[in-house]
Amino acid sequence: MSKILIIAEHDGQALNPSTAKTLTCAAAIGGDIDIAVFADSVDAVAAEAAALDGVSKVLTVETSGNGFRLAAALAPKIVAMAEGYSHILAPSTTFGKDLLPRVAALLGVAQISDVMAVLGSHEFQRPIYAGNAIVNVTVPADQVMAGTVRTASFAAAGAGSSASIESAGSAEAPSHTRYVKLEASGGERPDLQSAPRVVSGGRALGSEENFDIIYQLADAMGAGVGASRAAVDAGYVPNDMQVGQTGKIIAPDLYVAIGISGAIQHLTGIKDAGTIVAINKDAEAPIFEVADIGLVGDLFNIVPELTQKLA
Amino acid sequence: MKILVGLKRVIDYNVRVQVKPDGSGVVTDGVKMSINPFDEIALEEALRLREAGVAEEVVVVSIGPGAAQQQLRTGLAMGADRAILVEADEEVQPLTAARVLLSLVEKEQPGLVMLGKQAIDDDCSQTGQMLAALWDRPQATFASEVVVADGVATVTREVDAGLETIEVDLPALITVDLRLNEPRFVKLPDIMKAKKKPLDEMPLAELGVTAGNFVSTSAYAPPAQRERGIMVEDVDGLMAALKDKGLV
Ligand SMILES: Cc1cc2nc3c(=O)[nH]c(=O)nc-3n(C[C@H](O)[C@H](O)[C@H](O)COP(=O)(O)OP(=O)(O)OC[C@H]3O[C@@H](n4cnc5c(N)ncnc54)[C@H](O)[C@@H]3O)c2cc1C
Numbered sequence: 321m322s323k324i325l326i327i328a329e330h331d332g333q334a335l336n337p338s339t340a341k342t343l344t345c346a347a348a349i350g351g352d353i354d355i356a357v358f359a360d361s362v363d364a365v366a367a368e369a370a371a372l373d374g375v376s377k378v379l380t381v382e383t384s385g386n387g388f389r390l391a392a393a394l395a396p397k398i399v400a401m402a403e404g405y406s407h408i409l410a411p412s413t414t415f416g417k418d419l420l421p422r423v424a425a426l427l428g429v430a431q432i433s434d435v436m437a438v439l440g441s442h443e444f445q446r447p448i449y450a451g452n453a454i455v456n457v458t459v460p461a462d463q464v465m466a467g468t469v470r471t472a473s474f475a476a477a478g479a480g481s482s483a484s485i486e487s488a489g490s491a492e493a494p495s496h497t498r499y500v501k502l503e504a505s506g507g508e509r510p511d512l513q514s515a516p517r518v519v520s521g522g523r524a525l526g527s528e529e530n531f532d533i534i535y536q537l538a539d540a541m542g543a544g545v546g547a548s549r550a551a552v553d554a555g556y557v558p559n560d561m562q563v564g565q566t567g568k569i570i571a572p573d574l575y576v577a578i579g580i581s582g583a584i585q586h587l588t589g590i591k592d593a594g595t596i597v598a599i600n601k602d603a604e605a606p607i608f609e610v611a612d613i614g615l616v617g618d619l620f621n622i623v624p625e626l627t628q629k630l631a
Numbered sequence: 632m633k634i635l636v637g638l639k640r641v642i643d644y645n646v647r648v649q650v651k652p653d654g655s656g657v658v659t660d661g662v663k664m665s666i667n668p669f670d671e672i673a674l675e676e677a678l679r680l681r682e683a684g685v686a687e688e689v690v691v692v693s694i695g696p697g698a699a700q701q702q703l704r705t706g707l708a709m710g711a712d713r714a715i716l717v718e719a720d721e722e723v724q725p726l727t728a729a730r731v732l733l734s735l736v737e738k739e740q741p742g743l744v745m746l747g748k749q750a751i752d753d754d755c756s757q758t759g760q761m762l763a764a765l766w767d768r769p770q771a772t773f774a775s776e777v778v779v780a781d782g783v784a785t786v787t788r789e790v791d792a793g794l795e796t797i798e799v800d801l802p803a804l805i806t807v808d809l810r811l812n813e814p815r816f817v818k819l820p821d822i823m824k825a826k827k828k829p830l831d832e833m834p835l836a837e838l839g840v841t842a843g844n845f846v847s848t849s850a851y852a853p854p855a856q857r858e859r860g861i862m863v864e865d866v867d868g869l870m871a872a873l874k875d876k877g878l879v
Binding site: 428432433456459496499517532539565566573585597612626 | 642644647648649650657722725726748751752753754755756757758759761762763764765768770772773775785788790792793794795796798799800809810827832845846848852853854860861862863864865866867868869871872876878879
């Protein structure tokens with residue numbers, strides 16, 4: 321039977337929703353599931369993890385000075401804890417992507433990135449070529465399977481349980497790697513990665529000031545805000561708002577793409593959205609090939625009108 | 632200081648990749664091949680560090696088929712000093728690539744190894760971190776800014792929550808993100824000059840690494856297609872369509 325260790329992601333205070341999604345993937349593999357929480361102060365996060373349905377136990381590891389953010393601090397400890405586990409999973413977020421290959425290499429095993437479906441205990445589906453192809457991959461059953469989980473492919477596990485919480489010691493960052501700071505741009509709006517509605521703007525907005533109309537529409541809808549790479553590169557919005565192959569892969573119920581052409585790298589990030597709405601002045605824009613509802617016209621007229629009618 | 636930069640040969644990012652009808656792979660015949668765009672950014676950054684006097688030598692390395700010479704020549708034309716091709720006919724998976732790079736690192740003793748944060752073919756995003764683990768050195772992944780001074784790299788990383796800054800002692804591994812820089816264009820005279828720069832070739836086996844194929848891939852399939860939906864005439868039409876779906 322499988323025995324699975326999930327590495328929890330959090331910001332120091334609260335569990336990131338990606339952890340509950342990774343848990344759903346683990347449950348599809350089946351077996352005993354433990355969650356490891358590395359934190360400077362473990363209690364609140366561990367309690368949240370212990371409440372998730374289907375968890376056998378939560379193992380806490382104390383770090384200091386934001387060490388829980390550093391792969392070099394976590395990886396050796398995870399390897400020390402790996403004994404007896406058949407699978408080690410983390411979400412395919414920047415946290416998990418940074419961490420898990422370091423763990424896999426220390427264990428001398430391969431890693432499967434971006435698991436999107438579980439076909440068997442050691443067989444999975446994952447996207448390659450920016451999602452232009454989906455492949456079945458198999459890893460040897462006699463090795464630990466290390467994998468990152470594409471969170472847009474799994475719903476979050478429920479919470480209402482109370483698994484036991486045990487200390488598994490501490491982890492120290494090696495002196496060669498030092499955390500300095502995090503500049504988080506996130507504001508009051510719903511988190512892009514878990515928001516049920518997302519409004520995104522592209523290059524067409526033309527400036528940081530003009531991007532305001534996107535925020536206003538998002539607020540009228542109670543939506544999170546995203547952007548194309550072109551809008552981020554041009555400095556209209558910060559990097560953490562980028563949606564796509566190299567940004568965030570999201571699966572909201574409603575995605576509204578405004579002044580975004582629909583490049584393949586952008587579409588990779590929204591394939592699993594429920595309903596896609598596109599607003600673009602070019603009727604030939606590729607975004608309309610995937611949009612459920614399309615409206616051709618000038619966004620500078622359409623967006624304020626829509627905002628007003630929703631208010 | 633020497634900087635080692637990895638350049639992977641991949642299908643050009645402008646190509647719309649297609650799965651073969653028999654599901655055995657993707658169509659590569661007659662398809663344009665290029666340097667993985669993230670690796671090109673890594674090279675650009677290494678060249679800028681050399682131009683700023685932080686590094687003396689930039690060595691580009693590719694692990695792959697003989698044809699990866701083309702990408703290495705492009706790297707030399709961009710300004711790299713010399714190139715190493717580790718020839719492998721089969722697919723090279725990230726753990727194998729990391730082991731090959733480790734053996735080159737032991738030989739070349741670079742102060743920095745710079746790679747793209749992911750290759751746009753397998754989209755794995757593993758090789759750099761795996762190398763850093765095997766090398767037992769720091770990693771700074773997804774870099775959007777790199778400052779090197781006094782044996783320390785201060786790296787700004789693009790993470791989901793925003794921009795994170797870490798400091799790593801050299802030698803270290805850095806993987807780069809798209810916003811780090813814009814790679815220079817190669818000029819014709821540089822292409823001519825690049826032909827005279829050294830390009831060493833060695834078979835993968837010579838490095839004492841066997842290409843373990845740890846992950847076996849079967850069934851390639853095209854992704855589920857989304858259907859083209861409806862077009863509406865105006866904002867009222869949009870509101871009605873959203874109401875219809877229970878979204879407003
Ligand atoms: C390796 C790699 C990775 C990448 N990763 C990503 C990624 O993660 N995410 C991403 O988004 N991109 C990514 N890209 C970039 C991608 O290829 C596109 O360049 C980018 O998505 C384009 O952004 P855009 O649609 O905003 O801009 P454009 O393609 O310039 O489109 C602007 C659109 O706005 C429309 N428009 C203009 N004015 C108006 C108006 N007044 N009203 C209405 N519509 C208007 C135009 O018709 C056009 O369709 C990546 C590229 C590479 C090479």
